[in-house]
Amino acid sequence: MGRFQFGVCEFSFPCWGPLALQMAHEAGYTGMQLADAGGSTNAYPLNNKRVQDSYLEASAKYGIQLQSIHLYTLVRQNFIRYSQSSPEGQECMESIKNGIIAASEMHIPTVMIEGMRMYGAAQHQHVLDMYKYAVKVAGDYGVQIAMETDVTLENHFKFLDQFDGKLKLCFDTHNPVMYGTGYPPDMIRALGKDRIDHFHMKESQPDAEGFVTKETAPIVLLGQGGTFFKESVQAIKDIGYEGWIISETFYNRRNMNENGMDYVSSAKRDVETLKAAFGED
Template sequence: MFLDKNRITFNTTVAKHSTLVMELDIARRAGYTAVEITQDKVRKYLDAGYSVDDLRRELDGLMVHGIGALVDIERQGTAEKELSREADKLFMLASAIGAKGVQIVTGPLDVQAVIDFKANGYSKRYTGLLQHSHDDQVRLTVKSLAAIAGRARDYGLTVYLEALSWTPLSSLEQQVDIVRRAGCDNLKLVIDFWHCYTSGATPQHLSKVDRDYIYGVHVCDSLPHLDGVPLEPILRDVRTGSGVLNLRDWTDAVKATGFDGWWCSETFCKKQQQGNSYAVAKELKRQLETLVFS
């Protein structure tokens, strides 16, 4: 059960400040059999002179559920060509290391662009589809998702969407809708408790999601979010399990869908990220196993 279903997966945020090799050592020593990693660390490893074969040896015995992330996936016009180049580059890397999926993220990634736009109606930063009507946001995002999923299929990859809660179409209902509209069997969602909470979803909403849309789950926590644009560095600076989210309720909501794929704990808590990552990884694994298996 621990290996084939409901696999407890190590997330890179636990070892944010480590090298890739140290991160994988932390994961192994804590007892994880699967990882979700970032392309930034992988590319730094390769840029240092190591080969893809070296990387495969470092990953030996660990399933790579995902590597992230392809960001601002709604880019249009000339920026869309750059998006396609970035996608192919990331998909090629993911395929080479045997990753099963690639995380894709809506934009604008830079939350300050959203703050500027809400205050002034414009921003000098990349604003994504903020200036578009809702119908156009849906149409253009669905078009982008379908194109990205089509490219990923050529590499045998699943792409999984995380709609950042400060971006357009970020509600759980909207995420399910745009994935459904795209109609690609290799396009899924990652359920992130923090992004769900700060975009207005509840465990009750989550329990009604079709399990076939869910690729993986990010278990995480939050400080209270009352209104306005959610500020991730502030609201996520809390130990997982010590914030306002009832992790049992959120986890049970996912389980109620019938989902039995992979789960990981994310932490953006500065104390945890600056502490003993070996101990934090073990602590989060024990916590997650309790939530998922009891």
């Protein structure tokens, strides 16, 4: 096994479940970050043994390691920014605990939780409280919690270092550019390998005015955007990181399925780009 392993987000594909694992395998990926199959809105499918067995069978069949669970639905509910005493906060805690239990039962090492848009002091405290809860529960089940965020480098240190190394990062090399919070390669070097559980990588083209925003910048294949992909790869190498690089390219977007391309052929190009950039066969 090489120094780097390349995986992909389940929600990068149009269909979740075994078909997503099959597509990842056909593209050349060896790992997948699962989504949560609808989480609380679908009565927590990943805690259902039949659903678990379906994923585990597909994982074995296609040689795709289940690298982590992304609490995808919780992100879209925004409940992590609510007080734990509120109904939304209670559902957030339930989602976190069930995600951790599912990971433990499926032998998935990491649960990834986004902590984005902590705009006010109250929201910052609510998010901090939720991560404290998550880290405590995860410790009981032998699972690692990883955080993806959009804060500045200084605030990365302030937030993470309250957890004495028990909370790690899913560092997304695209986020600092899109949110205007820093230059990704410099942030990677400053944070160092010990604070990072795994990386997300995706790329966007800047808009006509040179900005990368959610509203105007389409996701493109790795190496074809303006979000410092090559420079970030070099920084990841420089800090001595070893482990998972997870593509978050959205192969289900219309622009990825033009000019004879489809979900798998687009993903295959990203695998080729990752292997060439990181020097892995």
